[in-house]
Amino acid sequence: MSSKLKIIPLGGLxxxxxxxxxxxxxxxIIVVDCGLSFPTEDMLGIDLVIPDITYLKxxxxxxxxxxxxxxxxxxxxxxxxxxxxxxxxxxxxxLTLAIIESKLKEHNLTKSVKRKIIKYGQSVNLGPFRVExxxxxxxxxxxxxxxxxxxxxxxxxxGDFKIDYTPVFGDSADLQRLGELGKKGVLALLCDSTNxxxxxxxxxxxxxxxxxxxxxxxxxDRRIIVATFASNVDRVQQIINTAHRYGKxxxxxxxxxxxxxxxxxxxxxxxxxxxxxxxxxMLRNYPEEQTVLITTGSQGESMAAxxxxxxxxxxxxxIQPRDVVILSSTPIPGNEKAVSKVINxxxxxxxxxxxxxxxxxxxxxQEEIKLMYSLVRPKYSIPVHGEYxxxxxxxxxxxxxxxxxxxxxxxxxxxxxxxxxESACVTGQVTHGAILVDGLGVGDVGNIVLRxxxxxxxxxxxxxxxxxxxxxxxxxxxxxxxxRGFVYIREAENLMEExxxxxxxxxxxxxxxxISDWGKIxxxxxxxxxxYLWKKMRRNPMILPIIMEVDV
Numbered sequence: 001m002s003s004k005l006k007i008i009p010l011g012g013l014x015x016x017x018x019x020x021x022x023x024x025x026x027x028x029i030i031v032v033d034c035g036l037s038f039p040t041e042d043m044l045g046i047d048l049v050i051p052d053i054t055y056l057k058x059x060x061x062x063x064x065x066x067x068x069x070x071x072x073x074x075x076x077x078x079x080x081x082x083x084x085x086x087x088x089x090x091x092x093x094x095l096t097l098a099i100i101e102s103k104l105k106e107h108n109l110t111k112s113v114k115r116k117i118i119k120y121g122q123s124v125n126l127g128p129f130r131v132e133x134x135x136x137x138x139x140x141x142x143x144x145x146x147x148x149x150x151x152x153x154x155x156x157x158x159g160d161f162k163i164d165y166t167p168v169f170g171d172s173a174d175l176q177r178l179g180e181l182g183k184k185g186v187l188a189l190l191c192d193s194t195n196x197x198x199x200x201x202x203x204x205x206x207x208x209x210x211x212x213x214x215x216x217x218x219x220x221d222r223r224i225i226v227a228t229f230a231s232n233v234d235r236v237q238q239i240i241n242t243a244h245r246y247g248k249x250x251x252x253x254x255x256x257x258x259x260x261x262x263x264x265x266x267x268x269x270x271x272x273x274x275x276x277x278x279x280x281x282m283l284r285n286y287p288e289e290q291t292v293l294i295t296t297g298s299q300g301e302s303m304a305a306x307x308x309x310x311x312x313x314x315x316x317x318x319i320q321p322r323d324v325v326i327l328s329s330t331p332i333p334g335n336e337k338a339v340s341k342v343i344n345x346x347x348x349x350x351x352x353x354x355x356x357x358x359x360x361x362x363x364x365x366q367e368e369i370k371l372m373y374s375l376v377r378p379k380y381s382i383p384v385h386g387e388y389x390x391x392x393x394x395x396x397x398x399x400x401x402x403x404x405x406x407x408x409x410x411x412x413x414x415x416x417x418x419x420x421x422e423s424a425c426v427t428g429q430v431t432h433g434a435i436l437v438d439g440l441g442v443g444d445v446g447n448i449v450l451r452x453x454x455x456x457x458x459x460x461x462x463x464x465x466x467x468x469x470x471x472x473x474x475x476x477x478x479x480x481x482x483x484r485g486f487v488y489i490r491e492a493e494n495l496m497e498e499x500x501x502x503x504x505x506x507x508x509x510x511x512x513x514x515i516s517d518w519g520k521i522x523x524x525x526x527x528x529x530x531x532y533l534w535k536k537m538r539r540n541p542m543i544l545p546i547i548m549e550v551d552v
Contacts, residue, residue: 004418005152007188010432011035011051012385013413016194016332017074018434019385020051021157022063025150028127029063031056031088032146032157036077037434038332050078053085054431060086064126068092069159070143071099072231080107081435090115091124093133095142098263099231120144120174135174137164139205139362140231141269145178152420153187156376160192160385162202162361163368168209168234169269175375182377188409188419189378193386194363196393201367203360208328209238211357216246219324223288224248225351227298227306228328230256232362233264235328236294240272243292249278253317254296254305280316288320298329300338307338310345321350328358366397373401380424381408382417459541460485462533464503464525467548475511476550479503479525486541495536502532518547 003026012019017037023030037049056063065088068076076096080103092100094117104110118124120135130149137143138160148155156178165172195202216224224243228235236257243250250272252258264270283291297306306325308314319325325346331339343353364372373381381398383391395408409424411417414432418425466478481500506528510521522545529543 004420005150007417008430009411009413011413018051019075023148025128027062029059030126030129031066033069033075034066034079034082035074049434049436050081052431052433052435053082063088065089065091067131067146068096070138070140071096072140076100083109083113087112091118093142093144095267095269098267102259134177136161137167137173141169141233147181154181155188156186157190158192162364164204166204166206168205168237178375182375186376186378188380188382189376190382190384191372192363193383193390193394195361195365196369196390198365200365202365205234205360208360212238212242215354216242221289222322222324223291224324225293226326226328227295230260230296233270236261237270239294244273244276248290248292249286250276251278251280251283251293253293257296298327299332299335300342307342310342319346319349319351323351325351325353326358327355330359369397379407459539461542462486464545467550479507502528
């Protein structure tokens with residue numbers, strides 16, 4: 001009996017971001033993408049969220065390589081953290097690999113990680129798998145779809161895609177190759193669902209260029225600041241082209257923006273006319289109306305350049321009342337509040353903010369998804385990349401195109417989907433989930449620590465300090481009460497005095513009953529003080545008793 005192919009999504013199915021999918025056949029595993037997602041509002045102090053790779057580590061001897069579809073953070077951002085744990089070769093297109101290399105350099109991994117640039121149409125053979133890179137369009141150059149040839153059939157993974165017939169850089173998607181694969185027979189299609197709820201086609205990136213041209217023409221006598229995604233090289237190219245056409249100098253602000261533009265320029269994915277780009281320090285040498293700033297921060301990220309300009313803490317650029325600020329992106333779900341805050345701050349400083357028609361998506365709408373299905377003609381449909389509602393919308397599209405309902409597979413992160421030409425079903429679950437990155441700590445902040453942070457942020461902390469005699473357990477000093485983020489002590493002296501008495505009587509009660517177990521004494525302090533504060537204030541601060549022991 002022949003083996004089945006296992007498809008195991010480790011992320012990217014219950015949220016936007018954290019894309020990672022394992023393909024397993026007998027004793028070989030290949031992994032497509034290795035992305036991160038950004039923390040939600042309740043993840044206090046967390047910088048990044050990456051997928052749990054426990055399953056890959058348990059099967060380390062089987063894992064052959066990573067194949068990366070394109071250079072966005074939600075597809076490459078977790079690589080430096082994962083490659084520290086598992087040193088595996090990387091295969092990606094030229095620009096994608098250059099962006100990854102700058103990350104590896106930052107994490108001192110360039111020497112240890114093997115990597116290879118793959119051209120469109122090229123294939124990589126690893127064990128029973130052959131992986132071919134196919135040209136596709138997205139909001140970053142060098143995006144690829146993957147055809148994964150396995151002993152049970154061909155699987156097409158679209159990666160993030162749209163069909164752009166007039167791309168700013170490079171050629172349109174290789175629809176011919178997708179059609180050829182479809183004619184030969186495709187077992188399963190893993191297709192991007194992000195825009196599956198939106199009818200019609202996604203506009204070409206060039207339409208943004210026309211909008212930018214109108215805005216520049218209308219505001220020739222003003223400084224223009226454009227905020228966009230650092231990775232959208234084509235958008236940056238169009239901004240530079242328009243600025244050059246209107247005789248303006250361009251300044252690039254924001255670390256990630258500077259980094260990616262220098263990589264793209266080096267590889268000739270972006271062409272900057274000579275003398276157009278200037279350093280930020282040189283801004284003062286030119287009249288404001290002759291300058292354009294391209295910056296990060298279109299999503300309202302607190303430390304991004306635009307946010308710092310808006311709040312007046314940017315060291316080199318301050319917003320002027322005549323500035324025109326173009327937000328060239330749509331807020332990612334969950335970022336709306338942050339973006340709104342930045343817009344309000346910019347408006348309060350007198351700037352004119354424009355965000356109408358200044359962005360097009362990099363993801364396929366319904367008609368392009370239909371085109372993909374019509375070309376590839378898969379037996380099984382596996383909607384990926386998106387929240388459940390997005391994937392459900394794609395499932396409806398697939399069904400409308402004649403794919404049997406039983407062959408549309410709505411899998412979840414961690415599911416083990418086993419399939420061949422005869423059948424497909426979920427046969428189990430593997431360890432999966434989100435690993436939280438806080439500073440240099442990876443995975444050391446879990447649900448308990450997050451819950452503590454939430455409690456601290458809501459009701460503050462009260463520390464109770466007392467000193468006991470080691471010999472006879474007699475109270476030598478305290479209890480002293482210190483509070484942070486609970487109440488302003490000077491205005492709540494009576495409350496703190498009563499709290500002191502509550503703790504004092506609780507400690508005396510313990511000592512009178514000859515309780516010498518510190519754990520029990522701490523619990524009694526917590527319970528009695530907690531009950532008192534809840535009755536008095538309807539608040540639940542974190543209570544942290546500290547007992548010091550002295551030998552007298």
